[in-house]
Every structure is written in C-alpha cells, then in structure tokens.
Amino acid sequence: MGEDQRARGGPWRTRTGPFRRTRRSFDRVPEAQVSDYDAKMIMLSVENLDEALEFYTGTLGMTLKFRDGAHFAALDGGSVTIALATAVDHPIPGKVVVGIKTADVDAAATAIEDGGGAIVKGPYDDAHERRAVVYDNNGNGLVFYSPLARK
Template sequence: MLKSNPDNETTPSKIGNVLHPVADVQSAVEFYRDALGLAPRFVDGDRYAALDAGGTVLALAGPEEDLTRGTPAASFKVSDVKATLGALVEAGGRVLREPAQGPHEIRAVAQDPWGNTIIVYGPH
C-alpha cells in the first residue's frame, strides 16, 4: 500500500521483519546467535524475539505469537492495516486472518495470489 507523505509523494510499505515460527524461542535465539552471529535486539520470554540480521529483523515467534500456523512470512509495517488488506484483496490476494489487536500493534495475515503468506501490522 502506498502511503502519502507531507510532500504529496508516495512511499512503499516497509518490511518490518521476517517472521519464523519456532517451538522454543530461547533455543532459537541461541541457534541464530551461535550459528549465524545474529544479535538479539529484543526478547520477550517464550513469546517473541527480534534479532538483528544486518538491517533486517529476524522475528522468532513462539507458539503464542505464531500468526501463520508455522509458515515463515514477511511482515510489512503499514499506516493502515484495514486499508492495506483491502488493497491486497483488490489486487488478487486474500485475507487469512482479520485484523486483531496484538500486544503492541494491530496485525492481520493475508496471502498473495501465489500462496505466499504476508503479515501486515500497524499502529492501533
């Protein structure tokens, strides 16, 4: 979804993270830290962790935060989740999970026309 800025130009949505569902967040943090050198930026117990992957965030979602039922997905930060879902559907995608309030944002799950899972999230 393109969003307007004050100069009347449009900017694309931003990938906020790439989500990997994991059964054990702490073990996954240790794996990606030890095997690939990714530094943890934020760890929320067994729920979620964000690792610095060189300009991209690798998000590790425990079972409680697994929005995609085990499918890795790019997560796009958008200004308006509902409007973005409308644009995705209009362009041939489909909504898998309607917008819902998460711990820090509103989030939804969609699928592109080729079956790839997409998470969209934004402010309350």
C-alpha cells in the first residue's frame, strides 16, 4: 500500500478507476479556506489558578504575559499563548480549547455547524473581541475570535 495521503487534506473517498479497479483517494479542502484561520491560543481548564501558574512558570519556566484576577492567566508559549482559566472564564470547563483568530467569526461558526459541529455560544461580542465557542465534529472545543475595533 502507498503513502497515507490523508494528512494532505480531505477525507477518503472510493473511486472506480479504469478496468473496474477500485482505488482510494481523497477530496482536498481548498487551501484558501485554511489560510483564513490562525491558531493562536491553547486554553487549559484549571481548578486553582495559583497552583497552575506555579507549575507553568516555576516548573516549565514559562513567562506570565498577563493575569486577570483569580480566574484567567496567559503565558508565553512561543508561537502560541497558553491560557489557564478556571470555570469562571473558561468557555467549556474541563476541556482543552484551541483559540483560532479569524477575520469573520460568524462565517467560521456557520462553517462549523454546516460541517457537522455545534455552536456552544455565540457568535457574540465581549469587551475586547467577537467570539464563537464551538465543538468540531469530534467534540473538540474551539473558540473563534476577532479583535473588536478600539473606540
């Protein structure tokens, strides 16, 4: 059997080839759709923010970017932000959630729903950004967000 091509995009599909042979191939997702999204944050659910901060800053040596009370903190994770949030500020407590920046939160939420996922909350505006909290088609939590224009 040849190289597993699924990693290059798209689900497997059976096609009938010449001479009545069957071969496996895949449908590619257009590249333009993917380029509209930028994974920027991984949000972890924590019960005690102080203990979690001690672990990530003390044990792993990550730098604290900012903290919001006893319920949210952002750490420098290199190319992504590692966010620690208690149930007060976590969009789906108990789950790991990936934050994805996009120019059109509403379109992203619609695409998730049309593709077999589910909208948990939103799209909605909070103090700083437009957000939509969703599950993908496998139950993984995602937050699509776009900064609001400053007033």
